[in-house]
Amino acid sequence: MATVRDVAERAGVSIATVSFVLNNTKPVTPATRDRVESAMAELGYHRNVLARALAARSTRIIALAHPRLDTGFGSEFITSASRAARARARGYHLVLWPVDNDGDEIGELVGQGLVDGVVLMEVLLEDARVDALSAAGTPFALIGRTADPAGFIHVDIDFEQSIAVALDHLQGLGHRPTVAAGRALRLPSRITAVIMMNELATFGVMTERVVPDDLSILYFGTPGLAAIANPQLTLMRAPAAILGGLGVDALIDHLETPGALPAPQLHPCTLEPGASTARPR
Amino acid sequence: MATVRDVAERAGVSIATVSFVLNNTKPVTPATRDRVESAMAELGYHRNVLARALAARSTRIIALAHPRLDTGFGSEFITSASRAARARARGYHLVLWPVDNDGDEIGELVGQGLVDGVVLMEVLLEDARVDALSAAGTPFALIGRTADPAGFIHVDIDFEQSIAVALDHLQGLGHRPTVAAGRALRLPSRITAVIMMNELATFGVMTERVVPDDLSILYFGTPGLAAIANPQLTLMRAPAAILGGLGVDALIDHLETPGALPAPQLHPCTLEPGASTARPR
DNA sequence: CTGAAAGCGCTAACAA
């Protein structure tokens, strides 16, 4: 592997100059820049990211902290995050960190100095990982929200907008809204439609009522379960692929503009028709 | 962040000694080892992986090269790979590389010196990425196989075993085997059951025949599609979660025992009953 | 068994 030293020698300049053209950090005459650039091309030079990171105190690596056991969030989330990281002009790397919910593990990992920041998946209302990252002084972005997300970089589902779309769908079918959020143990018989956010509960309800004849169900979540159900559930699909990319983008924005706190990015679910919603009888 | 220097000072030894206990690379008196270890504990010392990597010429980071656009392989694959990497006693990191099928991009990435090896997903029979990695001299493991996999570290689906299970299932229902591999344009009417490996083709067949009354279909692949189909497909599910971990394990084994070439790990699909297979009429 | 010292490949003052 060729090093800056080799390039410098071949171009007849100092290694500092090579670094300057590499990073565009100081003015260099077009002529010398040319010489350096062709030397790099001829040698097939690739800058060693490790050495760069050590010297520059910035690794351009970010971590995606995901649940240790797969919660079935779908590969789109991860691949979109991975693409977003590499897509930037100068390219970040994304490492995967399977971590528990207590903050110890993630604290240990950031202590290793490998990453410039962390994207945290499946954030809880009270989240020890968030505390650990704050304590360590590591920049991070949340996918989801803690109880008090103000002050944290975060991206999440736009629930308000999503609910609006969901209600619109149900009302279009002729259902009338009522306020009954929460976990009612038993569904009053006058209810003609429900919006469900919980897998298990959804299947529970489906055993008690004839869907969609007696009850329409609109399910918020990922398609896996919705597809398997019988009848196939009408789904408000979480924008997984989009959130992954947005989270990474927000974090990188922050890293490159230390002052700024990127505004929260909220993205709605999209309605995917199924057979679990219909006109009320 | 505390450094070896801080630890050495506090323990009253040289930084070399600290390194020796850190890596267990030279004998150290229990007494001094103790002093060093408590110094590390007191300072909350974490070894900087970058500096270690640069000096030791080994990063303990491996890359998972995945298709740039999500092919719906499921998150289990990636999370199991990520867990396998971190699980080892001394912990590897896994970075994600979305790459095209031509070898340029991956060649560029390994040139950066960030990783000790690469796990390659969705390997093709003729694969430019494999050539690029070979040329670069980077250790790698394949998920899948090239036309001639001998000499490459690889893990894959055990097709032989899987087919045996599949045939067993169909014969148990009363179908009789015939040899008709390939892509027959039209299905002879005497055929009572097929094993399908291709999404599109499967749906094509389903529009032409009544399933499972006229034709039983056994589908090899991932559950996403199988679940959505009507009737729900009987599935031979690819062992994604297992292969991810096996691939990483094989690569790390190789990295830590430069001589050895880990034997190919083949793992069969598992049969998941659906409604697309039945007794022939 | 322990320490001194020379790097790993690069960045970034500071000088020239």
Added chain:
DNA sequence: TTGTTAGCGCTTTCAG
């Protein structure tokens, strides 16, 4: 505009 040089934090000979 370019070069000299001192690190970044660690590993690893080579002496002692």
